[in-house]
Amino acid sequence: MYNKGTDPMEHISHFNQRMAVHSKNESLMCKVFPSSLGLVAMRWFDSLRAGSIDSFKELTQAFESHFITCSRVPQPLASLLSLSMREGETLKTYSNRYWEMFNKIDGDFDDVAISTFKLGLPVEHGLRKSLTGKLVTSIHQLIDWIDKYKRVKEDQ
Structure with missing residues (x-):
């Protein structure tokens, strides 16, 4: 489950690993992705305008953009x-x-x-x-x- 405070790109990577067998099925990927979201992220997802996302790539880009402040910054x-x-x-x-x-x-x-x-x-x-x-x-x-x-x- 993604909870605000963890790296969104790591979450997408884990999600993609779990869904690897279905990675070619864009609509399934989009439909299952919300089940990996916690409360805060689910509120974000529910606020997306209907028809505003056309692909799984667009969905993950919007997700990353919204939760960018939670991204892990590598230490020097x-x-x-x-x-x-x-x-x-x-x-x-x-x-x-x-x-x-x-x-x-x-x-x-x-x-x-x-x-x-x-x-x-x-x-x-x-x-x-x-x-x-x-x-x-x-x-x-x-x-x-x-x-x-x-x-x-x-x-x-």
Whole structure:
């Protein structure tokens, strides 16, 4: 369900995925689309003038235009570069905060993410020391390494 406050283009993308089998049937797409709308968006849909929309593409363009202020704005890479572990912060909290910001950045910056995650840890942190001697080449490797480190620390 689309509720004002989420990205309208993401909603359309999800809708298109769910309706992929019927994507060639324009009239069906237009008829089913309102069932994916919450109260605020349904009010917008109900206010459309009869006959003002001629295709599913026009409907989605009107939807995007109306809810444009809810569009997700990708975070700049600089927001990732400025993250560091706070004094007294747990590795779990820092890691969660870091990956949440990483997921808001558009683009392929895995190599930068690996470096900045490590640099965001305090110099004396055991994980940073461990990562310094380890060649990590992918985000999956880094996350696995972080998880292993957390498990070892929890077992102690």
